[in-house]
Amino acid sequence: MSRRTSPVIPGFGLTLGYTIVYLSLLVLIPLGAMFVHAAQLTWDQFWGIITAPRVLAALRLSFGTAFASAVINSVIGVLLAWVLVRYTFPGRKIIDAMIDLPFALPTAVAGIALTALYAPAGLIGSLLQPLGIKIAFTPLGITLALVFVTLPFVVRTVQPVLADIPKEIEEAAACLGAKPLQVFRYVLLPAILPAWLTGFALAFARGVGEYGSVIFIAGNMPMKTEILPLLIMVKLDQYDYTGATAIGVMMLVVSFILLLGINLLQRRIEHP
Amino acid sequence: MFIRRFALAALAGVLIAGPAAAATELLNVSYDPTRELYQEYNAAFAKHWKSETGEEVTVKNSHGGSGKQGRSVIDGLRADVVTLALAGDIDQISSRSKLLPDNWQTRLPDNSTPYTSTIVFLVRKGNPKGIHDWADLTKEGVEVITPNPKTSGGARWNFLAAWAWAKKEYGSDEKAQAYVHDLYKRVPVLDTGARGSTITFVNNQLGDVLIAWENEAFLAKKEQGGDQLEIIVPSLSILAEPPVAVVDKVADRKGTRKVAEAYLQYLYSEEGQRIAARNFYRPRNEKVAAEFAQQFPKLELVTIDSAFDGWKSAQPKFFNDGGIFDQIYQGH
Amino acid sequence: MSTSNLPSLSAARRGSPWGRRILITATWIVFTLFLLLPLYIVLSEALKEGFGTFFSAIIEPDALSALKLTLIATGISLPLNVVFGVAAAWCVSKYEFRGKSILVTLIDLPFSVSPVIAGLVYVLLFGAQGLLGPWLQDHDIQIVFAVPGIVLATLFVTFPFVARELIPLMQEQGTQEEEAARLLGASGWQMFWHVTLPNIKWGLIYGVVLCNARAMGEFGAVSVVSGHIRGVTNTLPLHVEILYNEYNHVAAFSVASLLLALALLTLLFKQWSESRLTSQNSTRETH
Numbered sequence: 001m002s003r004r005t006s007p008v009i010p011g012f013g014l015t016l017g018y019t020i021v022y023l024s025l026l027v028l029i030p031l032g033a034m035f036v037h038a039a040q041l042t043w044d045q046f047w048g049i050i051t052a053p054r055v056l057a058a059l060r061l062s063f064g065t066a067f068a069s070a071v072i073n074s075v076i077g078v079l080l081a082w083v084l085v086r087y088t089f090p091g092r093k094i095i096d097a098m099i100d101l102p103f104a105l106p107t108a109v110a111g112i113a114l115t116a117l118y119a120p121a122g123l124i125g126s127l128l129q130p131l132g133i134k135i136a137f138t139p140l141g142i143t144l145a146l147v148f149v150t151l152p153f154v155v156r157t158v159q160p161v162l163a164d165i166p167k168e169i170e171e172a173a174a175c176l177g178a179k180p181l182q183v184f185r186y187v188l189l190p191a192i193l194p195a196w197l198t199g200f201a202l203a204f205a206r207g208v209g210e211y212g213s214v215i216f217i218a219g220n221m222p223m224k225t226e227i228l229p230l231l232i233m234v235k236l237d238q239y240d241y242t243g244a245t246a247i248g249v250m251m252l253v254v255s256f257i258l259l260l261g262i263n264l265l266q267r268r269i270e271h272p
Numbered sequence: 273m274f275i276r277r278f279a280l281a282a283l284a285g286v287l288i289a290g291p292a293a294a295a296t297e298l299l300n301v302s303y304d305p306t307r308e309l310y311q312e313y314n315a316a317f318a319k320h321w322k323s324e325t326g327e328e329v330t331v332k333n334s335h336g337g338s339g340k341q342g343r344s345v346i347d348g349l350r351a352d353v354v355t356l357a358l359a360g361d362i363d364q365i366s367s368r369s370k371l372l373p374d375n376w377q378t379r380l381p382d383n384s385t386p387y388t389s390t391i392v393f394l395v396r397k398g399n400p401k402g403i404h405d406w407a408d409l410t411k412e413g414v415e416v417i418t419p420n421p422k423t424s425g426g427a428r429w430n431f432l433a434a435w436a437w438a439k440k441e442y443g444s445d446e447k448a449q450a451y452v453h454d455l456y457k458r459v460p461v462l463d464t465g466a467r468g469s470t471i472t473f474v475n476n477q478l479g480d481v482l483i484a485w486e487n488e489a490f491l492a493k494k495e496q497g498g499d500q501l502e503i504i505v506p507s508l509s510i511l512a513e514p515p516v517a518v519v520d521k522v523a524d525r526k527g528t529r530k531v532a533e534a535y536l537q538y539l540y541s542e543e544g545q546r547i548a549a550r551n552f553y554r555p556r557n558e559k560v561a562a563e564f565a566q567q568f569p570k571l572e573l574v575t576i577d578s579a580f581d582g583w584k585s586a587q588p589k590f591f592n593d594g595g596i597f598d599q600i601y602q603g604h
Numbered sequence: 605m606s607t608s609n610l611p612s613l614s615a616a617r618r619g620s621p622w623g624r625r626i627l628i629t630a631t632w633i634v635f636t637l638f639l640l641l642p643l644y645i646v647l648s649e650a651l652k653e654g655f656g657t658f659f660s661a662i663i664e665p666d667a668l669s670a671l672k673l674t675l676i677a678t679g680i681s682l683p684l685n686v687v688f689g690v691a692a693a694w695c696v697s698k699y700e701f702r703g704k705s706i707l708v709t710l711i712d713l714p715f716s717v718s719p720v721i722a723g724l725v726y727v728l729l730f731g732a733q734g735l736l737g738p739w740l741q742d743h744d745i746q747i748v749f750a751v752p753g754i755v756l757a758t759l760f761v762t763f764p765f766v767a768r769e770l771i772p773l774m775q776e777q778g779t780q781e782e783e784a785a786r787l788l789g790a791s792g793w794q795m796f797w798h799v800t801l802p803n804i805k806w807g808l809i810y811g812v813v814l815c816n817a818r819a820m821g822e823f824g825a826v827s828v829v830s831g832h833i834r835g836v837t838n839t840l841p842l843h844v845e846i847l848y849n850e851y852n853h854v855a856a857f858s859v860a861s862l863l864l865a866l867a868l869l870t871l872l873f874k875q876w877s878e879s880r881l882t883s884q885n886s887t888r889e890t891h
Contacts, residue, residue, distance in 0.1 A: 009782050010792040015695035019707070022688045026759055027714055030725035033735055037728050052593075053602055076634050083631040087624060095635050097875040101643070104817035104867030106841035107719075107824065109860040112848060113642040116649070121477035123645070137461045137478070148638055180623065202715065209718025212823035212841075219461040220420060222601040229720040229824070233464070236724070237339035237423045238592065239346070239364055245728070248721045255716040260709045267705060299833060307850055334832045335846070348732030348741075349749040349831040369732060467849045475853070495851040 031252065038245040049246040054222055055231060062228040065139055066207030069146035073203050074196065076147070077154025084155075085162045102151050107212030114145050115216040137219030142227065145217050146207040153206065154199035161195040162188075194266055201262045205255050296531055298331045301351035303338040303425055303514070304467040305488045309551040310355070316547055317538050321531065329531055337465040338425030345371070345519065352523045352532040355516045357425025357466075359383070359576075360583035362517050371521045385513035386539035387553035390573060391433040393504040394473065394482040394489040401480045405506045406437040409481060410454045417479035418459055419469040421591050425514075426466035428591060430483040433510040435590075436574045440508060449596060456600045474501070485512065486568075487552035511573040646864055649857035661847075661855035662862050666835045670843035671862075676751065677758040677826075677839065678819040684759060685815055686808070689766025693804075696767075697774035698782075708771070714763040722760045723828025726753055749831030754839060757825040762815045769811030770804055777803055809877040817870045821863060 038046065049055065083089075084096050102110065118125045118135040125136055135141045165188065173183045211229040219225040226234075228251060235244040302310060314331040321329045334341065334349070338357035345351045346369045356362055359377055366374045377384045395403050401414050409416055419427040431452065438451035461478060463469040466485060470492050473482040481504075484492070493501045516536050523529040538544045545555040549564040561568075580586040590596045650658055661667060692711055696704060714722065728734050730747040740747060747753050781803065785795040801808075823841040830837045838846065840863050847856035 009698050009779055009786065009795075011796075012695060012699050015691040016699075016701075019688065019692040019695055019711075022691075023707075023710060026756070027710065027763060030729050030760070031713075031717075033729040034721070034725050036735065054598070076638075079627065080631055080634065083627050087628055089628050091632070093875070095631065097871050098635070098639050100814070100817070100871055100874065101639055101867065103814060104821060104870055105642075106821035106844065106860070106863055108841050108845050109646060109821075109863060110642060112844075112856070112860070113645045115476065116645050117641055119476040119478065123641070136476070148642065151638060205716030209716060209721070211718060211720050212827075215464070220464065221459070221462055222598070229718045230464070232718070232720050232724065233340075234420070234422045236343060237337060239339075239343060239368065240593070241728070241733075243593070244724065248718075248724060251718055251721065252713075256709065256713060259712045259716060260705065263705045263709050263712070304849070332833050332836055334834070335849075336832055344749060344831055346733060347727050347748065348730075348734075348737065348746065350746070465849075471849070471851075492851075 034245050034248050034252070037241060038249045040242055041246060046246050046249075049243050050250045054226070055228075055247060057223045058226050058228045058231045061139060061142070061225065062208050065142045065146055065227075066204050066210075068143045069150060069207050070200050070204040072143070072147050073150055073154045074200050076151070077199060077203075078158055078192070078196065080155045081158040081162055085159060099155050100152050102149050107149065107210070108216075110148060111145065111213040111216035114141075114148060114213065118144065118217065136217050137221075137225060139225060141217040141219070142214050142225065145213045146210060149210055149213050150203035150206050153203040154196065157195040157199035157202070158192050161192050165191050198262055198266060201258055205258050209251065209255070296327060296329045296528060298329060298352045298528060298532055298535060299334065299350060300331055300353050300355055300535070301334045301341050301345055301349060302355040303341060303357040304335055304465045305426065305485055305491070306355060306514075307333070307335050308491060309487075309548060309553065312551065313539070313544065313547045316543060317535055320538060320543070321534065324534075327531075331535065337423050339423055345369070350522050350526065351519050352526065352528050353516060353518050353536055355514065357512075357514050358428060358583060359513070359515050360428075360587050361425060362515055363583065365519070371519050372517055373520065376517045377515060379518075380516065380536060381540060382556050383513055384515040384517055385556070386516060386536070386544065387514070387548040387555055389486045389512045389514065389553055390509045390571070391430050391483060391506075391512060392486045392489050392509065393506060394470075394484050394492060395480065395502050395504055397500050397502065399502055399504065403481050403504055406434060406451075406508075407441070409434075409483075410451065410458065414458060414481065415460055415479040416455060416458045416481055416483065417461065417469050417473040418456075418483040419466050420462040420464055421597050423464040424466050424469075426485050426488070426512075427462075427469075428587075429485070429510055429512045431590065431597065432576065432580060432586065433506075433508075434483070436510055436579050437506065437508045439579075449599075452596075453600050456597075486554070490552035490567075505569045505571050508572045508574065510579070511575045513576065643864070646857055646860050649853060650861040652857075653854050657854050658858045658861075661852075661858035664855070666838070667840075667843055667855075667859055667862075669835045670838045670840045670859075673751065673754065673838065674820055674840045677755050678816060680755050681758045681762050681819050682812060682816060685762055685766050686812060688763075689770055689811060690804075690808070692767040693770035693774050694800075696771050698779055711767050712764050714760050715768075717760075719761060719822070719824025720828060722825035723757050726756050726760075726829050748829045749833075749837060751837070753829035754826055754837060757829050758819050758822055761822050761825050762819045765815035765818060766808065766811035769807050769814065773804055773807040774800075806877050806880045810874055813870050813874040813877065817867055820866055820870075 041049070080099065084092060115122070115136055117123050118141055120126065120129050120134070120136065122136070128135060135144060170183055170187055173187050178186070209229060214227055215230060218227060218230070220230060228247060232244045232247050235247065300310060300314070310333050314333065317331065318329050321327060334351075338361050342354070342356060342361035342364050345354060345365050354362055354365065362372075362376060363374070366372050366376055380386070393403060395401065401411070402408065403414070408414065418430045421427040421431045434452050434455055435448050438448040439445065442448060442451065461472050463472055466488055469482060470484060470488055472478050474492050474496060482489070489503050493503060516539065518529065518532045518536060520529070523532045539548070540556070542557060542560055545557040545560040546563075549555045549560055549567070552567070554568050555561050555564065576582060576586065588595065696708060727748050729736055730740060730753065731737050732741060747756070781799050782795050785799045790798065821841055823845070826839055827842060830839070830842055832838065832842060832846070834846065840859060844856050844860045844863070847859060
């Protein structure tokens with residue numbers, strides 16, 4: 001089934017075999033166990049579980065806040081990537097190093113810290129309280145937590161691409177009379193678009209499943225601020241394994257389709 | 273090379289850690305608010321056991337939401353004893369995993385509940401919203417903090433206490449339902465566990481009143497230095513009975529049955545009862561209860577069996593999917 | 605990165621000084637709001653009662669046993685995922701075959717699977733009620749609610765990091781150097797050790813660093829399979845949660861800042877490896 005591009009390089013069978021075995025043992029078989037468990041349900045039962053009002057509300061919330069945070073991160077991410085690549089200023093190295101902090105910080109710690117910040121009695125929450133703005137325990141708080149957790153994705157995918165764009169192209173465009181926005185629209189955007197989309201989709205996919213950092217700040221109200229992973233936990237705590245796995249299977253299928261979409265898109269852009 | 277050596281060392285660590293449980297070690301799987309109680313009790317029991325038998329015993333504890341803890345035991349967490357928030361969760365262990373017989377609750381005195389508690393209110397200093405009884409919780413502008421009954425055992429007691437009061441006050445199930453509906457509309461955050469709710473109320477300063485276990489309310493007051501919070505005892509509440517049981521099959525397999533049984537029985541001793549009372553649980557032993565009479569105000573208490581016909585009927589009616597609790601949110 | 609701000613640069617590309625100033629200010633605002641403030645909260649809470657309480661929280665036996673478990677789980681996951689990452693990147697980047705997109709997607713999948721699901725699947729597989737549960741019980745093997753379960757959950761969530769870092773790098777580098785080595789008579793292993801590995805060294809280190817950071821900090825997945833037995837199956841992030849739930853906020857944030865310190869160390873190491881990577885690349889280009 002393989003078409004080797006370079007017949008002289010050995011190890012195809014070994015590495016592919018090892019990859020598939022390891023992948024199967026660690027990821028595919030365990031995930032398969034979930035499908036097996038959910039297969040106890042008939043299609044109608046499965047559909048009934050994932051279209052229950054409470055599940056749909058959680059679905060909207062999880063996908064909505066993940067989408068919103070991915071959009072926010074697309075803007076912030078390109079801004080950060082641009083500034084870090086193109087400008088030199090005091091503190092640039094520190095900011096550059098710390099962008100990955102949300103990856104490294106345990107999500108529970110992030111959740112506790114963010115709640116401490118944005119709760120009505122917190123450092124920022126108390127400033128916003130008189131203005132009538134509530135962040136913690138609302139969808140806004142969930143979105144903020146997700147922005148924090150997924151911040152590195154867009155920056156780290158766009159940054160290397162921006163760094164690779166020869167400065168001369170922009171300069172040429174500018175010399176030919178293009179305004180900064182036009183330079184961005186016609187020169188930069190086409191180049192960074194694939195990376196941008198990848199970052200967006202990764203942030204989105206991660207955001208949908210995020211649990212640790214969100215749970216503290218969410219408020220967890222059924223129909224209002226209850227995220228999908230929490231709903232899985234709630235079902236489990238009621239000993240409803242099949243219900244939990246049904247939601248799990250749905251989330252998994254959505255994640256897979258999303259990621260497959262990104263990878264196909266990337267391949268298309270790389271090998272047009 | 274470093275990585276490989278490190279991995280080997282780590283692997284060796286795992287192998288050594290595995291069978292090291294040869295010395296008598298008990299695992300007590302418990303719910304959220306009992307952390308402080310069992311920290312003190314475990315040490316006392318180890319001392320007692322040593323003086324009785326000369327054997328060393330260490331008791332490890334695991335805490336979490338009652339339902340989650342029950343599920344962990346079903347899924348294979350090797351608990352010698354379980355000390356959960358409500359009988360329903362131990363019933364689940366017995367019916368789903370057959371790790372203990374279904375008459376487990378008759379094996380120890382007082383429904384296998386060596387200590388009890390009840391549900392009270394915690395308000396802020398000076399009781400600014402003037403909360404004295406359940407009726408005040410649905411007053412205009414009052415925000416109520418209570419955990420999610422789906423995931424928290426304490427929250428289920430809270431819910432049933434509210435229901436019991438409303439049913440007595442207003443006389444019918446419909447009106448009781450309207451009352452709890454109104455009540456839960458005032459809850460801004462449903463934490464997953466009782467301790468989470470306390471932290472939301474006390475540390476994050478959210479809400480005007482926390483519905484809580486009595487022991488949890490006392491503890492929160494103590495932890496906060498005592499003068500920032502006040503405990504309000506309602507006119508009627510529920511007798512919360514957090515039961516204890518030996519998990520037979522696990523204890524037999526580990527060969528710890530004797531010490532596991534002694535561990536639970538010692539809870540009923542005067543010393544055990546005093547530790548419970550010191551940690552704000554109401555003791556069963558009358559002598560010890562008399563010693564701590566000042567600490568625990570008298571109030572009218574209904575029981576789960578008399579008012580709700582036991583957990584086996586209350587759980588599906590109120591808390592299962594589509595039950596009365598779900599209707600509160602789905603009617604919206 | 606590029607040193608783009610040399611005075612020789614044309615004003616046209618630098619844009620107006622105002623635009624530049626606004627963008628840099630915006631960056632600082634985002635950085636402060638989203639990264640510095642949470643960091644500040646953790647540290648200030650940890651040190652609220654001085655260094656004494658801070659250190660006693662960290663050297664407390666339960667904290668140390670949690671640290672040990674975290675290091676064990678990380679120490680096992682890292683080498684396994686490194687070997688996998690190299691093998692996966694090798695077959696994906698050096699060969700063309702059908703189903704490659706699906707394979708790459710499957711490798712990425714743990715990235716976006718909810719941590720809750722990551723833990724749940726192992727319970728469904730190895731738990732007492734799980735598919736392999738009865739067999740494991742008969743042989744007295746415990747996986748979930750014990751160290752192996754925690755290691756598995758950690759392996760799962762850190763699965764793609766090394767592979768994801770190496771695949772684009774190896775794709776970009778192509779296969780010429782390896783082919784040359786082969787034609788000059790190198791064996792497969794010689795080629796790997798002397799040509800491929802030096803080329804991917806810094807990218808590999810970057811992947812290891814990210815993998816390491818995530819492994820130490822994982823909460824959701826590990827929480828599901830841990831059983832939360834104090835001093836036995838608690839990792840550092842779980843220990844933070846326990847302390848927080850025991851009204852012991854100072855201790856909770858102290859242990860959290862220990863994790864934070866580990867994370868920052870990791871990031872510093874990453875920054876260093878990255879700068880080596882860029883300098884290595886630029887020397888490759890100029891040669």
